[in-house]
Amino acid sequence: MNQPLRALVFDVDGTLADTERFHLRAFNQAFAEEGLDWEWDEALYTELLDVSGGKERMLHYWRQARPQMVDIDGSAIVHLVERLHLAKTAIYETMVNEGLVELRPGVLILMDEARRRGLQLAIATTTSPVNVAALLRRAVGPNWRLEFPVVCDASTAPRKKPHPQVYLQALERLGVAAAAGVAFEDSSNGLRAAMAAGMDTVVTPSAFTRRHDFSGALRVLPSLAGVSVDQLTEWRAARQRAAQAVGAE
Numbered sequence: 001m002n003q004p005l006r007a008l009v010f011d012v013d014g015t016l017a018d019t020e021r022f023h024l025r026a027f028n029q030a031f032a033e034e035g036l037d038w039e040w041d042e043a044l045y046t047e048l049l050d051v052s053g054g055k056e057r058m059l060h061y062w063r064q065a066r067p068q069m070v071d072i073d074g075s076a077i078v079h080l081v082e083r084l085h086l087a088k089t090a091i092y093e094t095m096v097n098e099g100l101v102e103l104r105p106g107v108l109i110l111m112d113e114a115r116r117r118g119l120q121l122a123i124a125t126t127t128s129p130v131n132v133a134a135l136l137r138r139a140v141g142p143n144w145r146l147e148f149p150v151v152c153d154a155s156t157a158p159r160k161k162p163h164p165q166v167y168l169q170a171l172e173r174l175g176v177a178a179a180a181g182v183a184f185e186d187s188s189n190g191l192r193a194a195m196a197a198g199m200d201t202v203v204t205p206s207a208f209t210r211r212h213d214f215s216g217a218l219r220v221l222p223s224l225a226g227v228s229v230d231q232l233t234e235w236r237a238a239r240q241r242a243a244q245a246v247g248a249e
């Protein structure tokens with residue numbers, strides 16, 4: 001018997017909004033302000049998104065693409081990455097505060113319906129807390145934390161997706177079993193993290209992730225437009241029936 005649906009857990013970047021092109025602009029602006037000649041284009045950034053987390057992504061780029069710079073001592077690299085990330089985060093936050101980043105279709109409607117029906121909402125993201133706050137403050141309002149009492153992010157879960165830490169943490173703080181929740185993701189790293197935590201996952205790919213492998217997703221959809229709690233419940237039940245049918249063979 002399927003557990004009743006009790007919680008929806010949302011990734012942020014790519015899922016709530018098409019944020020990555022703004023993160024990309026913010027990275028490039030931070031590189032330019034630091035006097036670096038790094039400039040990431042969309043094709044390169046699409047590949048770099050395989051590495052979750054902005055700091056981890058810059059370190060990966062540095063090590064892989066610019067090995068000639070690795071002779072700078074280790075702590076200097078870490079300091080530069082920290083500085084770049086602070087600058088990039090401030091630039092990105094300004095873009096969000098200026099209203100450049102809008103939520104994807106269907107996101108707010110589904111959240112509102114879920115709340116009205118007594119489901120809990122949570123965030124499980126690898127991004128920095130200020131990025132989450134800026135986006136949700138603007139989209140949901142100044143009291144957004146009342147609607148999202150559980151926010152797990154880079155500050156609470158240092159092990160980045162595809163590690164399931166951030167989802168396991170969200171479930172624990174919600175007090176909900178994995179089987180009573182649905183996760184929402186846009187990337188294969190996110191899907192793998194949510195699935196490793198035991199969650200059914202609806203994937204809405206973004207332009208940067210549409211070629212990822214989404215095997216195992218509950219559904220892969222162009223967006224959350226038109227998605228309702230009843231549909232999620234039906235999709236979960238259908239998957240359960242299919243699993244039982246295979247078990248009975």
Ligand code: XBP
Binds near residue numbers: 013015020053124128
């Ligand atoms: C999103 C990310 C983030 C953002 C940048 O992954 O990887 O790193 O690109 O944010 P997911 P920070 O959507 O799977 O959580 O620079 O703050 O890390």
Ligand code: MG
Binds near residue numbers: 011014015186
């Ligand atoms: Mg994402």
